[in-house]
Amino acid sequence: MKFIIENLSKSFGDKKVLKDINFTFEEGKIYGLLGRNGAGKTTFFNCINSDIPADKGKFLLETDGQRREIKAEDIGYVLTTPTVPEFLTGREFLKFFLDINEDSIKNPKSIDDYFNIISIDTEDRDKLMKDYSHGMKNKMQMLINLIIEPNILLLDEPLTSLDVVVAEEMKQVLRQMKAERITIFSTHILDLALDMCDVIVLLSHGVLEIVDKQDLNSQAFKDKILSALREDAHV
Amino acid sequence: MYKTLRISFSLRNAYRVNGILYSLKQIPIIKKLLPEKIYGVWGLKIFANIVSVIIEIISAFLGKFLYFYLMIFLPTFLITDVVGGNIVSSGQIFVHILFFLSIIGSYMNTFLFDPTRDKYYGIIIMRMNAKRYALVNYGYSLIKLIIGFLIFGLLFGKAYGVPLWISLITPLFVTGLKLTVAVYDLFKYEKTRNATNENKPGVIKWVIVFVLLGVAYALPLLNTYIPLNIAAYLMFIPIITGALSLRKICTFGYYREYYKQILQPEAYQKDLTRKVMNEYSKKLISADTSITSKxxxxxxxxxxxxxxxxxxxxxxxxxxxxxxxxxxxxxxxxxxxxxxxxxxxxxxxxxxxxxxxxxxxxxxxxxxxxxxxxxxxxxxxxxxxxxxxxxxxxxxxxxxxxxxxxxxxxxxxxxxxxxxxxxxxxxxxxxxxxxxxxxxxxxxxxxxxxxxxxxxxxxxxxxxxxxxxxxxxxxxxxxxxxxxxxxxxxxxxxxxxxxxxxxxxxxxxxxxxxxxxxxxxxxxxxxxx
Structure with missing residues (x-):
């Protein structure tokens, strides 16, 4: 499976944020999307998720040589600030979600099995989610995106506001999930990107560009990424 | 002093101008015609500035005009009509209503303790001298008040034959009331360290508002009102207490602390306002655990x-x-x-x-x-x-x-x-x-x-x-x-x-x-x- 972006452009007024992007993402890899503040990472995600209309461009999914346009259900989008319907309990949310997606979920598990995956305590499962902590909400959001097994998983700074234990758990979950899908992970933290991602992609000057690791050691690779990002500032 | 006044003006003007431009951006068809970087366009800025100045003038004069016309002149006319009075009683009713409404205004609209946005920006964010900022703005508001009351008091009072000298002391009376209330609040603050936020009057103040409204409008309907000369003498009391208050208002040393209490960031910072609103929405959710669905x-x-x-x-x-x-x-x-x-x-x-x-x-x-x-x-x-x-x-x-x-x-x-x-x-x-x-x-x-x-x-x-x-x-x-x-x-x-x-x-x-x-x-x- 491949996720192909063709001629994606997006401007706000005179400001061209995405300039005719052509890129192919491949299955089974986690892509680390790096860019300076305001480089357009969130805009890029929002265009893929059709939250904002792109000025131009196509998003295609290629499976076994067959291409088609992506649909809403192909995408899972995990936001920095997790949002969950707070009037429901964790269990109710999962039940509702499983109910309406019963046709599309392969190998459904029991609700408690799902809670176990993301280690949410038994006593918290029947609490209203308005009383959940940030980390618990984040886990719920991740879990929903995990169950739906989206073809494309977009993660916008998903781990930065979590405590170390939850962050580590989430990393494990993401690594387990990466087979059979394309994961694009945006972050400001270089070490996190190097730790998690198979491919580092820079978004600078409105285009995507792979940073080739070749046979650099990790420090040299880091320096290469940093200098590429610094160049951006001189434009 | 002039500099402080100028800065507070430009603060008010800046957010008013941006507010006007922002609202233009919200109108469906117009927003398409406007450029993306609307806040930097010179012509539009000039336009919004003109609108802003007009708003400042309107707030000074139209507000007072409407107040006199709707709250005092018109009710006087209607009440006179109902009770079958003549021009003499009209004049007395006019002064009666003005007298009691002014008492309400003295504590519901103090000027000095009005937690406005420009005060928040000036005193809290930009850390300007709180006392100078407060007093300069207070003085400006009081001058606007005196001019407005003088013009419209004379104009509307004349229509009902209110003696000229009463119309002339009315602005001083209203100002004196405000000064007196302000000084009371300042003394109270020194004693209790509790600042009075005029936008959050408690139950008692509201009850007094309604009682005074009743006195102002209902008593004349029963053909009862303060005789003109007594009202006039009573008006001198706040004029004197107000004059005595001036010194305290100018020397009070805790304006910054006072304003810190009434200028809560939640009301002025958009993200914080939103947070308060989100909290409120969350509170609407019932925590009743017996609620289920089959x-x-x-x-x-x-x-x-x-x-x-x-x-x-x-x-x-x-x-x-x-x-x-x-x-x-x-x-x-x-x-x-x-x-x-x-x-x-x-x-x-x-x-x-x-x-x-x-x-x-x-x-x-x-x-x-x-x-x-x-x-x-x-x-x-x-x-x-x-x-x-x-x-x-x-x-x-x-x-x-x-x-x-x-x-x-x-x-x-x-x-x-x-x-x-x-x-x-x-x-x-x-x-x-x-x-x-x-x-x-x-x-x-x-x-x-x-x-x-x-x-x-x-x-x-x-x-x-x-x-x-x-x-x-x-x-x-x-x-x-x-x-x-x-x-x-x-x-x-x-x-x-x-x-x-x-x-x-x-x-x-x-x-x-x-x-x-x-x-x-x-x-x-x-x-x-």
């Missing part, structure tokens, strides 16, 4: 939503219904004990039904429902792609439509039944269609409002990810609906015709709205960016 899928979620938002949905609807039942029973009682009221009530029911439009409008829970839907449900779920699938959007729309119609229909149908009953008891009608029309037109109106609000919510989805309302179109549509309801209220159409038209209109509107939702909503029902 349904499945969307029906399951909907049932839990409606049950857990009882406080904003069914509870108000039930309260309104009980009040309506009470009113109807009262009307039945009137019909029983006063047979001569029959003809009037009968005529009213057959001719003045348009009056009810605004009632049905204000009973409608649509705005509260859609707001709760967004804040506590869709805001989060719309970030999940599964939720945005067209079939799900439409399925949930139909469930929600059914729900809001049910909630609004309860009071509306009680009203319809009640009015038909009153029509019957007050002598009935030869044309039985009138009953049918009364019975159905009010529920039809109610259904129209239900459909309208939910449809607009789905078509315009006015909020963004930060739970800010972003749609100027929706605000304009809401205004239009409001004024339409108001306009209809004044129409004199027989119940029969009006009812038939309402039913037909509602029916067509609902059909069109639902078709539109089915065609467009899957594209429009998403978070705004």
């Amino acid at each position: 349904r499945k899928g969307f029906e399951y979620m909907n049932e839990l939503f409606v049950k857990r938002h009882h406080k904003v949905l069914w509870k108000p609807s039930r309260i309104i219904t009980f009040v309506l039942i009470g009113l109807i029973l009262l009307a039945v009682l009137v019909l029983q004990v006063a047979p001569d009221s029959h003809a009037k009530i009968n005529e009213g029911l057959l001719n003045y039904i348009p009056l009810l439009t605004i009632w049905v409008y204000s009973m409608n829970r649509g705005p509260n429902y859609t707001q709760a839907l967004f804040m506590n449900c869709d805001h989060s779920l719309l970030s999940y792609s599964f939720y945005k699938q067209p079939k799900f959007v439409l399925k949930l729309f139909s469930i929600r439509l059914r729900e809001i119609i049910k909630i609004n229909l309860l009071p509306a149908s009680v009203l319809g039944i009640g009015l038909s009953l009153l029509l019957f008891l007050s002598g009935g009608t030869d044309n039985y269609m009138n009953y049918l029309v009364l019975l159905t037109s009010i529920p039809a109106m109610s259904i129209f409002f239900s459909v309208h609000y939910l449809t607009m919510y789905y078509l315009l989805q006015p909020y963004n990810r930060d739970t800010e309302m972003k749609s100027g179109t929706l605000q304009i549509i809401n205004l239009v609906v409001y004024f339409a309801c108001f306009y209809i209220m004044y129409l004199e159409i027989p119940t029969m015709l009006f009812g038939a038209m309402t039913i037909l209109f509602s029916l067509i509107y609902c059909i069109v709205a639902c078709i539109l939702v089915y065609k467009v909503a899957p594209k429009t029902f998403k978070l705004r960016m």
Whole structure:
């Protein structure tokens, strides 16, 4: 499976944020999307998720040589600030979600099995989610995106506001999930990107560009990424 | 001093100008014509600056004019008319009302302790000298007040023959009152360290407001008012205390601390205001653990939503219904004990039904429902792609439509039944269609409002990810609906015709709205960016 972006452009007024992007993402890899503040990472995600209309461009999914346009259900989008319907309990949310997606979920598990995956305590499962902590909400959001097994998983700074234990758990979950899908992970933290991602992609000057690791050691690779990002500032 | 005044002016001006430009950006067609970087366009800035200066002048003079005209001049005229007084009593009533309203104004509108945005920016954010900032602005406001009261006091007072010297001391009296109250608050602060926020008057202050309003307007109706010369002498008291207060106001040393208490960041910082609002929405969710549902899928979620938002949905609807039942029973009682009221009530029911439009409008829970839907449900779920699938959007729309119609229909149908009953008891009608029309037109109106609000919510989805309302179109549509309801209220159409038209209109509107939702909503029902 491949996720192909063709001629994606997006401007706000005179400001061209995405300039005719052509890129192919491949299955089974986690892509680390790096860019300076305001480089357009969130805009890029929002265009893929059709939250904002792109000025131009196509998003295609290629499976076994067959291409088609992506649909809403192909995408899972995990936001920095997790949002969950707070009037429901964790269990109710999962039940509702499983109910309406019963046709599309392969190998459904029991609700408690799902809670176990993301280690949410038994006593918290029947609490209203308005009383959940940030980390618990984040886990719920991740879990929903995990169950739906989206073809494309977009993660916008998903781990930065979590405590170390939850962050580590989430990393494990993401690594387990990466087979059979394309994961694009945006972050400001270089070490996190190097730790998690198979491919580092820079978004600078409105285009995507792979940073080739070749046979650099990790420090040299880091320096290469940093200098590429610094160049951006001189434009 | 001049510099402080200039800075506070430019602060007020800056956010007013940006506010004007921002509102221009919200108007559907105009926003397309405006450039993207609107805040930097020179011509537009000049335009907004001119508007801003006009607002400053208007606030200084038009405000005072309206105050004198609506609150004092007009009531004096009406009261004189009712009690059959002459020009002499008019003058006395005029001064009487002015006297008591000024007391209300002295503590409800102190100027000095008004937590305005420019004070927040100037004193808290930019750390300007709090005392100088406060006093310069206070002085400016008092000068505006004195000029305004002098001009309009003389003008309107003359119309009722108020002696010239009373009109001349009125501005000093009002200023003296304000100064006295300010000094009282300053002393109180020194003692208790509790600042008085004039925008949050407590219960006691409100009670005094109502008592004084009663004294100001009701006493003259009973032909009682303070004699002119006594009022005039009383006016000198605050003038003297006010003059004595000046020193304290100028030397008070804790303006910064005082303002820190009343200028809470929540009111001025957008992100914090939003936080307060989100907290409020969360509080609407019932924590009752006995609430469950045996349904499945969307029906399951909907049932839990409606049950857990009882406080904003069914509870108000039930309260309104009980009040309506009470009113109807009262009307039945009137019909029983006063047979001569029959003809009037009968005529009213057959001719003045348009009056009810605004009632049905204000009973409608649509705005509260859609707001709760967004804040506590869709805001989060719309970030999940599964939720945005067209079939799900439409399925949930139909469930929600059914729900809001049910909630609004309860009071509306009680009203319809009640009015038909009153029509019957007050002598009935030869044309039985009138009953049918009364019975159905009010529920039809109610259904129209239900459909309208939910449809607009789905078509315009006015909020963004930060739970800010972003749609100027929706605000304009809401205004239009409001004024339409108001306009209809004044129409004199027989119940029969009006009812038939309402039913037909509602029916067509609902059909069109639902078709539109089915065609467009899957594209429009998403978070705004």
